[in-house]
Amino acid sequence: MTALRNLLTDVDGVAVGHATDLDLGSGVTAIVFDEPAAASGSVFGGAPGGRDTELLDPAKTVEKVDAFVLSGGSAFGLDAAGGVQAGLREIGRGLQVGTARVPIVPQAILMDLLNGGNKDWGLHSPYRDMGYTAFKAATDGAFELGTVGAGTGATTASCKGGLGSASARASSGHVVAAIVAVNALGSPTIGDGPHFWAAPFEVDGEFGGLGMPHGFGENDTVMRLKGVNLTATTIAVVATDAKLTKAQAHRLSVLGHAGLARAILPAHLSADGDTVFVAATGRKPLSDDAQFMELCHLATIVTARAVARGVFEARRLPVSGSQATWHERFHPGGIADPFAM
Structure with missing residues (x-):
């Protein structure tokens, strides 16, 4: 076997590509499927931004997608899906509609316009071109984490956010994995210390191996926000090689949100736009509902782990006043930061 x-690309039939602009302080991540994948999703945050998310409702007609896009840029970032569509159209991909092909590319965006990067891009935003770049960069192998792609400009209440990923294998042999751009209004860490809320799920020291604190005080659960007038949003894709219906994919997205809630306190606020997409490549059938429920269980765990990995792997943006990283706050000197000011 x-x-x-420990990446989304552990799922057969999935490729991931990034476009990163450190000067802009933003980026795009494209998740591309070798073949159209059964898909759904759900939005639990109060301030979401998305494109073609409504078609993911199990009651809607379209069953499969060609790609997902995660992007910074707030509403301007919605241009990125057009770039990914262009790449897919270029290679003949898309839903057949009469004599036309229409690539199906739902997208979610996060708010990173106020992170100090240069957003003076002129008349048209750069996100369509970044989407195309991310598509062209997509690989089914290893890809970068942290301050890359959709996680480039991400922040949280306690330290720099970023792009994380994690995977797991079910007892049935099915693989479940998540990729998350962590731009939370709340905090991924406990109190004023270095411990991650996702610590109980950590595997092989993937985000520092600190475990949980020895005890909890009142200060540890006080609400910490990076601001009350800033929209934020954590956006994610959960993928599996199992063969799922659209309704099952939707249920998996709900369990992905459970993972966000276990890794970020608080999650799903009125100024968050927390969104989880799900895709099933269908390479391996399920034999019974017990196998599906284990996939749901693992979707929660890999999403929580991916949140912590995104923060752990993040590096500071090379702009004045950018947010300090987890390593700078809690482990100075532990890992060299190539972007540090």
Whole structure:
């Protein structure tokens, strides 16, 4: 059995590509499927931004997608899906509608316009071109985490956010994995210390191996926000090689949100736009509902782990006043930061 790399691309039929602009302080991540994948999703945040998210409702007609896009840029970032569509159209992909092909590319965006990067891009935003770049960069192998792609400009209440990923194998052999751009209004860490809320789920020290604190005081659960007038949003994709219906994919997205709630306190606020997409490549059938429920369980866990990994792997943006990283706050000197001012 092939060893897992702890990435979304551990799921057969999935490729991931980034476009990163450190000067802009933003980026795009494209998740591209070798073949159209059964898909759904759900939005639990109060201030979401998305494109073609409504078609993911199990009651809607379209069953499969060609790609998902996660992007910074707030509403301007919605241009990124057009760039990914252009790349898919270029290679003949898309839903057949009469004599036309229409690539199906739902997207979610996060708010990173106020992170100090240069957003003076002129008449048209750069996100369509970044979407195309991310599509062209997509690989089914290893990809970068942290301050890359959709996680480039991400922040949280306690330290720099970023792009994380994690994977797991079910007892049935099915693989479930998540990729998350962590731009939370709340905090991924406990109190004023370095411990992650996702610590109970950590595997092989993937985000520092600190475990949970020895005890909890009142200060540890006080609400911490990065601001009350800023929209934020954590956006994610959960993928599996199992064969799922659209309704099952929707249920998996709900369990992905459970993972966000276990890794970020608080999650799903009125100024968050927390969104989880799900795709099933269908390479391996399920034999019974017990196998599906284990996938749901693992979707929660890999999403929580991916949140913590995104923060752990993040590096400071090379702009004045940018947010300090987890390593700078809690482990100075532990990992060299190539972007540090």
